[in-house]
Amino acid sequence: MHYLVVSIFLAVFWVLLSGYFTGLLLGLGALSVLLVVWFVRRMDQTDKEPGRLYPGPALFGYWFWLLWCVVKSNIDLARRIWHPRLPIQPCWCRLDTRVETPLEKTLYANSITLTPGTLTTDIKEDHFMIHALSQEGVEELREGEMERRILRLKV
Amino acid sequence: MSLLLDMLSAACLLAGSFLCITGGIGLIRMPDFFARVHAAGVTETLATPLLLFGLMLQMDWSLDLLKVVMIMIFVLATNPTATHATAKAALHGGLKPLVSEDDPNDTGEPSSKP
Numbered sequence: 565m566h567y568l569v570v571s572i573f574l575a576v577f578w579v580l581l582s583g584y585f586t587g588l589l590l591g592l593g594a595l596s597v598l599l600v601v602w603f604v605r606r607m608d609q610t611d612k613e614p615g616r617l618y619p620g621p622a623l624f625g626y627w628f629w630l631l632w633c634v635v636k637s638n639i640d641l642a643r644r645i646w647h648p649r650l651p652i653q654p655c656w657c658r659l660d661t662r663v664e665t666p667l668e669k670t671l672y673a674n675s676i677t678l679t680p681g682t683l684t685t686d687i688k689e690d691h692f693m694i695h696a697l698s699q700e701g702v703e704e705l706r707e708g709e710m711e712r713r714i715l716r717l718k719v
Numbered sequence: 720m721s722l723l724l725d726m727l728s729a730a731c732l733l734a735g736s737f738l739c740i741t742g743g744i745g746l747i748r749m750p751d752f753f754a755r756v757h758a759a760g761v762t763e764t765l766a767t768p769l770l771l772f773g774l775m776l777q778m779d780w781s782l783d784l785l786k787v788v789m790i791m792i793f794v795l796a797t798n799p800t801a802t803h804a805t806a807k808a809a810l811h812g813g814l815k816p817l818v819s820e821d822d823p824n825d826t827g828e829p830s831s832k833p
Binding site for chain 1: 816
């Protein structure tokens with residue numbers, strides 16, 4: 565079932581990128597799709613815990629919320645960069661976290677890195693190491709709204 | 720309608736260009752490697768999407784439009800991974816982040832904690 569979804573996704577991707585419907589190109593596309601699905605199967609056998617993330621309404625909701633966060637922190641950082649006194653207080657500290665599954669950890673760490681001003685440098689069992697340009701950035705993460713939203717996704 | 724789209728597109732392109740310059744200025748002004756990574760993030764996370772969105776508004780409905788959407792998604796998906804890898808490589812190579820002295824939550828040696 566999973567491989568069927570992957571094949572359909574890849575086939576649609578090929579058609580969108582090529583835009584040609586001649587026999588040769590569609591045939592090459594089918595061949596590529598089969599090859600990639602075979603690779604994915606082999607990778608799943610090596611990786612004992614394959615995380616699977618299917619986009620749903622909840623995930624899209626999270627993405628829009630994240631986009632808004634990215635815009636806000638970009639404006640904040642741009643203001644700091646142009647400020648004559650360069651008001652930054654870089655800090656490197658520990659962020660305790662309740663996320664558990666590898667997929668949740670990846671999502672959370674990448675979301676932190678994607679918002680400018682905070683950066684995940686290390687992922688441990690129950691905490692992340694965060695480098696931030698300001699104390700407010702760390703405080704905002706410690707309040708845990710992003711974490712709650714990720715836990716609510718149940719991925 | 721077309722004038723409105725043109726104006727919106729111009730606003731996006733101008734804002735994106737301004738943020739690109741901001742990222743460059745930040746790259747020069749920031750004190751150390753880790754702070755520079757944040758500044759570079761401005762050009763990737765908001766400037767690029769704004770520029771691409773501004774371009775999209777100039778395009779007709781076609782496959783090319785979809786390709787630009789895909790470029791945007793790929794930039795946003797790969798940026799945090801690459802940034803994380805860069806920062807981790809710097810730490811691994813023995814570079815310690817510069818931290819401000821008046822920071823009360825500064826732990827100094829975080830990796831040694833359990």
